[in-house]
Amino acid sequence: MRIAVDAMGGDYAPKEVVAGIEMARDRYPEIEFDLYGQSDKVKPFLNNEDHITLVQADEVITMEDEPVRALRRKKQSSIVLAAQAVRDGKDDAFFSAGNSGALLAAGLLIIGRIKGIDRPGLTTTLPVLNNPEQNQFLMLDVGANADSKPFNLYQYAILGKYYAQTVMGVENPRIGLLNNGTEADKGDMVHKAVHEYLANAKDLNFIGNVESRELLNGAADVVVTDGFTGNAVLKNTEGTALSMLKLIKHSIMNGGITSKLGAAMLKSTFKDIQTQMDYSKYGGAVLLGVKAPVIKTHGSAKAETIANTIGQIKTMLENHSVDNVVTYFNDHSEEMAAAKAEMQK
């Protein structure tokens, strides 16, 4: 098992990336890492080269670069070289904390789509709160495609199912469609069409529409959504949670001595809350539908989160997440062609 790592991506690269990879190497001795980056910048942070190979990449794609143009112009960048190594079978998976757009574009254009998949989708794992029977759920697409057609959402459901099975360990994942009401006839034209198709799909445990109000309560294991709404809901969840934590902190600081004392006594409770809310423990966002695991973690990720994300990639590789999808779409190519024709009518 060999993972290509973009050592230059992320707010704290290469330092925290290298620290995270060393942490992962110590956890998972069976993994080999190829670290793509400017060796003179990466090497000073590397304590020990066991299972880690530095691969020189002269250029860096920054957060400001326009993704597709950057791929074309910066042929010697860590993102381009790492993606090419995955395409050529030298590495099995690709990890980066850098420019999301460039990573998605590299996944699509260099590593390539699985045969039969129209549009790969970006998926994120989020925490379920206050529910002893479920502690996480999956949502996709959260932003790979701003304009999604019904057929794309149908394929997201299949991709989400295999990911939930192979990585989250949910045997028969409940698949919900994010919509503006739970009734079957709700939604805009795209979501009405998807609902009808999912309701009749074999092989899928479709539980109907779910509302964004119920997501953190565990409304479904896999929440299917178009990339525009999914992106808005994901960012809104993060924003609302952060704003509330800030409000609590602020209220305590302005609440006088009793309030501060109370907060001190609640320290372990607050820590518990932060742990439950922290979804980086589940790893990064995955581009599903391409020929190898392509995983992006937050730009602000530090070593611990990066090591967790490597654990997620290990699970994907061990459980053949991508191979299962390749097989499914290979075995169902006629059904897919029929579904596409049907949904474009």
Add this chain to the structure above:
Amino acid sequence: MRIAVDAMGGDYAPKEVVAGIEMARDRYPEIEFDLYGQSDKVKPFLNNEDHITLVQADEVITMEDEPVRALRRKKQSSIVLAAQAVRDGKDDAFFSAGNSGALLAAGLLIIGRIKGIDRPGLTTTLPVLNNPEQNQFLMLDVGANADSKPFNLYQYAILGKYYAQTVMGVENPRIGLLNNGTEADKGDMVHKAVHEYLANAKDLNFIGNVESRELLNGAADVVVTDGFTGNAVLKNTEGTALSMLKLIKHSIMNGGITSKLGAAMLKSTFKDIQTQMDYSKYGGAVLLGVKAPVIKTHGSAKAETIANTIGQIKTMLENHSVDNVVTYFNDHSEEMAAAKAEMQK
């Protein structure tokens, strides 16, 4: 000033509706109320008929009724009769805590659109947290239209501007477009088209794209969005906030005696947080773009919220919220026709 009230709508109707209207009557002696409902059910809760007139409505539209069909079949319902009274000029505004779809449909089909407006939009006021310079913002459309065209979003911006000026008292409201990135070229086809148009619009203080992560921080005074995304983001904000409060409560209850003591000491802090988060204090959701104020409050609203919502309606009437919009669209009919043609190309 005369307000038509649906006495039968809401989870606690007619009791809490009547209590809310009596509270509002005591606050605002200049308002006359027409209470539409089954008089035998409404009257027992009414302490004092000063400024309150009961109007018999034999039928009730329930939460389960299909909106448009209900309007057609239940001609003697409180919603239909109240809307007709507003249409006929007997009442100046319409308030309900009942079936949202039926209220929207009554606004559109009975009271009617303002001339020049393609699709009225539903707007809600939300709190801004942690920002001493702004305590609320407006978002529309939050669900009147699942399928919105660019031209509709352009008109939402104008409707939102007048509402923010006349009700929130913001002189030159900053208008943001909810999108999946702040750069001008972000979004799906609809949002790209709207951005281009808003960026060139006269009369609007357009500040560009805003992301859902920044809404509660006060990214804009008026957040323009399509009804599908707006609905998802509104419900997600509510859901995330509620789930977090529940998580905090749960963690405290399971945190042992120190944790419970700490929570007791933070009681006033938690109350302060709840007050800041409670956006029902700003009133209900308003259907903007129809010929009179049509306001919907949460089905679970109790007397206090209902009285606050009446205060909001009073402000709309006093400050000629609707008249200003009528005048604007009357004066700009040629521009609107040109904009519509341009945006449908």
